[in-house]
Every structure is written in C-alpha cells, then in structure tokens.
Amino acid sequence: MxxxxxxxxxxxxxxxxxQNETFFRLTQDRFTALLADYADPDHLHDRLLAAERRNLGHYGFGVKGFTLSMIETAIEVTEGRVPTSVIADLMAAGREMLEHPIxxxxxxxxxxxxxxxxxxxxxxxxxxxxxxxxxxxxxxxxxxxxxxxxxxxxxxxxxxxxxxxxxxxxxxxxxxxxxxxxxxxxxxxxxxxxxxxxxxxxxxxxxxxxxxxxxxxxxxxxxxxxxxxxxxxx
Structure with a gap:
C-alpha cells in the first residue's frame, strides 16, 4: 500500500x-436434518439461499431474516405440509443464535x-x-x-x-x-x-x-x- x-x-x-458464520452453518445443518424427509441437502441449501436473497430487502441482514427465510423455505418445500413442530424447532434455533455467547x-x-x-x-x-x-x-x-x-x-x-x-x-x-x-x-x-x-x-x-x-x-x-x-x- x-x-x-x-x-x-x-x-x-x-x-x-x-465468530458469526459458524453459527449460521450449524443452524443450517439443523434445518437440513429437520427437513431430510422432504428434500435433499443441496436442494434445500439452494432454496434457502434463494429465499435469503429475495428477503434481504424486506428483513435485512441477520438472524431474524435468516430464521424467517428458513420457515418460508420449509413451507415451500413441503407444499404447506411442514409440521408445526418443525416450525417451532426453527424458531428455537433462531432464538439460540440470538443468545449464543460471543x-x-x-x-x-x-x-x-x-x-x-x-x-x-x-x-x-x-x-x-x-x-x-x-x-x-x-x-x-x-x-x-x-x-x-x-x-x-x-x-x-x-x-x-x-x-x-x-x-x-x-x-x-x-x-x-x-x-x-x-x-x-x-x-x-x-x-x-x-x-x-x-x-x-x-x-x-x-x-x-x-x-x-x-x-x-x-x-x-x-x-x-x-x-x-x-x-x-x-
């Protein structure tokens, strides 16, 4: 320089x-496991990334937008049949990210x-x-x-x-x-x-x-x- x-x-x-992205990746793995019966991991990752991209203008960056994008993707890939227990688990995962020690x-x-x-x-x-x-x-x-x-x-x-x-x-x-x-x-x-x-x-x-x-x-x-x-x- x-x-x-x-x-x-x-x-x-x-x-x-x-650290930050590490916790997003761990939560994304949890998301993949919860929806393993509905879509393969690569497809889920692509759908989640697409949801995050289109939601940035609405929710901005951060855990809350990521959590909402996971829920939206879960609804989409299951055609609205996602169990409420999965939605609850995704919300809990988002809260855990917001409470994770620095x-x-x-x-x-x-x-x-x-x-x-x-x-x-x-x-x-x-x-x-x-x-x-x-x-x-x-x-x-x-x-x-x-x-x-x-x-x-x-x-x-x-x-x-x-x-x-x-x-x-x-x-x-x-x-x-x-x-x-x-x-x-x-x-x-x-x-x-x-x-x-x-x-x-x-x-x-x-x-x-x-x-x-x-x-x-x-x-x-x-x-x-x-x-x-x-x-x-x-």
Missing amino acids: PRSRITTIGFDADDTLW ELLPHARDAVEALANTHRVLLITKGDLLDQERKLAQSGLGDLFHGVEIVSNKTAPVYAQIFARHGDGADRALMVGNSLKSDVIPVIEAGGFGVHVPHGLTWALEQADPPEGHPRFAALPDLGHLHDLVSRMK
Whole structure:
C-alpha cells in the first residue's frame, strides 16, 4: 500500500472480530436434518439461499431474516405440509443464535487496542440493531471504539458519510473486514483503503473477487498483522 496519513480505522464485526458464520452453518445443518424427509441437502441449501436473497430487502441482514427465510423455505418445500413442530424447532434455533455467547477471533482485542491509541477506531457493522448491540456489549470491546455505526447495508455512499462524520473523510480512512463485497470494495470505491482479513467461512451472498493490484487494497492472514500494516502507511 502507498504511504498515507490514515487517521480513522473502521472494523467490521461479524467474522472479523468475533465468530458469526459458524453459527449460521450449524443452524443450517439443523434445518437440513429437520427437513431430510422432504428434500435433499443441496436442494434445500439452494432454496434457502434463494429465499435469503429475495428477503434481504424486506428483513435485512441477520438472524431474524435468516430464521424467517428458513420457515418460508420449509413451507415451500413441503407444499404447506411442514409440521408445526418443525416450525417451532426453527424458531428455537433462531432464538439460540440470538443468545449464543460471543467468541472473539484471534488478535481481535490486541488489534483494536493497539490502533485505538493512535487512531480513531470505529465499529461499522450491518444487521439487526438489537443483536449487534448485544454482541458488542458481550464482546468487551465496546469502550475501545470512538464510534459505532450499525447500518442496514454497506455501500460506498454509506462509508463516505460515516468517515466524513467521524473522521477526515474516506481518503484518510481504512476499513478492515472479512467480506470483500461489504468491507473492502465499497470502501475503495468511496476513496478509502480496504484491508481484507479472510474468515474460513463466507456466506455465499458476501463473496466477490478481490481487487488485485489496486493501490488501496491489501490482504492479511489475520488481525495480528494489521498494526504493522498501518504503521508502514504513516
């Protein structure tokens, strides 16, 4: 990356600072088992993903939308014959996801603490407001951030507004996250720097091709390398 005086650093939350997709996958396996008598796993996964895609505009991102999409898919694949016990199990699975303890990812606390001493650090996440607030409170990281933004979606205009409001504009800002589609590409489009820290699991609707060769893009194996990267950019 070229040298630039970065003053503001944004952190994604889910699957960047703490585990998230792992719990979705476990619940999806439970969903598959509950409907094993009605459809094979691959077909169910395709139908569920299609439901999630078309429901994003109605329910947004997060556990509640995922749970409603599971119920909708269960009704569809069974042609309305899904047992009420299965619906109850899917609702219980959604509640369990909303109550699951936070599991910080390696180097998360150290990375935020180190950069909070020298930069404005922001948490920028999307999803259900109550769930994201709960996870932030349980993470123990809340007091480290100079600002928290929970948005319905992450786009270039959204990042431009956030970094103008909390910092010195997108051109002096860096965003780090596991999603190329949400955390990296739109920040670069807004004029900022995007740092990709991949997670082992990525939701199909968050996948995108990396902007290889772009001067404002970097990829790191984990958050343990972030402080050194930022230091080299001064």
